[in-house]
Amino acid sequence: MTFLDDDFLLETDFSKKLYHDYAKGLPIIDYHNHLPPDQIASNYVFENITQIWLAGDHYKWRAMRTLGVKEHFITGEAEDHEKFQKWAESVPYTVRNPLYHWTHLELKRYFGIEELLHGNNAQEVYNATSELTNSPNFSTRTLLGKMKVEVVCTTDDPIDHLEHHQQYAKNPSRFGLFPAFRPDKSFAVENPITYRYYIQQLSAVSQVNIASFDDLLQALKQRIAYFHDNGCRLSDHGLEQLYFFSHAPYDINTLFKKVTSGALLNKEETHYFKFRTLLELCKMYHAKGWTQQFHLGAMRNNNSRMFQKLGPDTGFDSIGDYAQATALSSFLNELDSTDQLSKTVLYNLNPNDNEVFATMCGNFNDGSIRGKIQFGSGWWFLDQIDGMEAQMNTLSNMGLIATFVGMLTDSRSFLSFPRHEYFRRILCNLFGKDMQKGILPQDEAWMGKIIQDICYYNAKDYFQFPSLS
Incomplete structure (x- = not known):
């Protein structure tokens, strides 16, 4: 079974049938989150993927600190592309943590990126995703609609x-x-x-x-x-x-x-x-x-x-x-x-x-x-x-x-x-x-x-x- 294919986490034919035919296409009712309502109301467009993906995400921050990443690159004054680079370098070491699955699901579902994220392709992914996020097609309302x-x-x-x-x-x-x-x-x-x-x-x-x-x-x-x-x-x-x-x-x-x-x-x-x-x-x-x-x-x-x-x-x-x-x-x-x-x-x-x-x-x-x-x-x-x-x-x-x-x-x-x-x-x-x-x-x-x-x-x-x- 290939990682993150259409049948990801689905171990039986019945599992696949239930997901693909009954669960997959349903709308989402997200009855508890901490999204900023001002960004939804204004249909905010983010400048780059770091701002939409890493800012405020203490799950990722904990992982980076565990790997010895300095706070400068987490919540500090580092440039956005530098913060993304440090996260990309961290991702391969998050295997068996849900962050590994979430990271690649999000890259695939929102950006169509199927390659695994790591330090060597960080700049390429940063550029490709940031070009998309910094556009009306990736505004907050559009993302929720997707x-x-x-x-x-x-x-x-x-x-x-x-x-x-x-x-x-x-x-x-x-x-x-x-x-x-x-x-x-x-x-x-x-x-x-x-x-x-x-x-x-x-x-x-x-x-x-x-x-x-x-x-x-x-x-x-x-x-x-x-x-x-x-x-x-x-x-x-x-x-x-x-x-x-x-x-x-x-x-x-x-x-x-x-x-x-x-x-x-x-x-x-x-x-x-x-x-x-x-x-x-x-x-x-x-x-x-x-x-x-x-x-x-x-x-x-x-x-x-x-x-x-x-x-x-x-x-x-x-x-x-x-x-x-x-x-x-x-x-x-x-x-x-x-x-x-x-x-x-x-x-x-x-x-x-x-x-x-x-x-x-x-x-x-x-x-x-x-x-x-x-x-x-x-x-x-x-x-x-x-x-x-x-x-x-x-x-x-x-x-x-x-x-x-x-x-x-x-x-x-x-x-x-x-x-x-x-x-x-x-x-x-x-x-x-x-x-x-x-x-x-x-x-x-x-x-x-x-x-x-x-x-x-x-x-x-x-x-x-x-x-x-």
């Missing part, structure tokens, strides 16, 4: 004005662009100075004088309504873990005044503030009919020296080993007990939590919505063959994979959408191998329907985006 993207959900803070989403809505392309509400900073009380400044910003944009915890909730409620009016149907949270308190050990307004006056909260006070704020937010989501997403388990900013130099989201995060089950169960149950539990997608970063999350979902599926509580796709460090297969096998064994809403890019790059192809090939191969072994019936039409649902139709029905309803 991949048959139907929905893009960006990740947006409550203080964002959403002017770029509004600009896009006035002159849309063939896909929907919607915000997703990411309010983590509204309860990030670890740094009182930063938090107080954030509250000032939130007060200004919401036009609510935030002098108490109740005022904070009113401001957030106002922003949720504003986001909803601009097409938002999802919230998202990136947390180490959820917290739960069965009783109130502190007065929440006292804590709010304490932190906004510049005083540090202790660990338990911090956890209680996060719990109370998030709980109230989740009730607001339910009132709007939104889906809530919880990305749990990342241990962020481990390298303090590099954090001070480069800031967050630059490649110094890892898997955490936080306890998840008890507080997660109690938190979801608290919302469910008053029938205020929204549709929920749970993502774990630690693979040891696969079974915990998969079985937790089943506790709160109440028959009201098909697949109401979702075990989310393999995320971040688990976004690779083993991680995705493990997630899908666990979901199959302990839940119903037939209701799964499928893949997302979670990416900052406009060239990342072949990750949906990667997922679809892995999914079809899992089913195809089971059909070959007789573990599943060789009913192509029915298995093909399940595949299509997971790749596209489940997400379309589940999220109910305005343009798809």
Whole structure:
């Protein structure tokens, strides 16, 4: 079998049939990513491949640092062609890492380049690709159209004005662009100075004088309504873990005044503030009919020296080993007990939590919505063959994979959408191998329907985006 041919990752005839006849041609609903909405609204054209491919991609940055590439050529002041050269020299050493597959899939799907990237052909590839990227045929909207993207959900803070989403809505392309509400900073009380400044910003944009915890909730409620009016149907949270308190050990307004006056909260006070704020937010989501997403388990900013130099989201995060089950169960149950539990997608970063999350979902599926509580796709460090297969096998064994809403890019790059192809090939191969072994019936039409649902139709029905309803 040739590397990256039409049957890449497809090991049986059934796998090939499922992918080519049922999965391959479906549109993409990318319900969680970190693409900049201003570049979509303006139909931005990148100057060269480095700007579209390497800027902001901390996956690639980690690999380059591991290979001894100096920061000058990663996030530093090196010329774009020099940065690309260093990445090209690194690529052959990424074998067996998903970066190797993603790199060559992206070169092939967007640019038609089938040769393997390495240091010796770096300049040639740089010139050829940059000539293409620096043209209207490779603008942001055109790139999304090439991949048959139907929905893009960006990740947006409550203080964002959403002017770029509004600009896009006035002159849309063939896909929907919607915000997703990411309010983590509204309860990030670890740094009182930063938090107080954030509250000032939130007060200004919401036009609510935030002098108490109740005022904070009113401001957030106002922003949720504003986001909803601009097409938002999802919230998202990136947390180490959820917290739960069965009783109130502190007065929440006292804590709010304490932190906004510049005083540090202790660990338990911090956890209680996060719990109370998030709980109230989740009730607001339910009132709007939104889906809530919880990305749990990342241990962020481990390298303090590099954090001070480069800031967050630059490649110094890892898997955490936080306890998840008890507080997660109690938190979801608290919302469910008053029938205020929204549709929920749970993502774990630690693979040891696969079974915990998969079985937790089943506790709160109440028959009201098909697949109401979702075990989310393999995320971040688990976004690779083993991680995705493990997630899908666990979901199959302990839940119903037939209701799964499928893949997302979670990416900052406009060239990342072949990750949906990667997922679809892995999914079809899992089913195809089971059909070959007789573990599943060789009913192509029915298995093909399940595949299509997971790749596209489940997400379309589940999220109910305005343009798809």
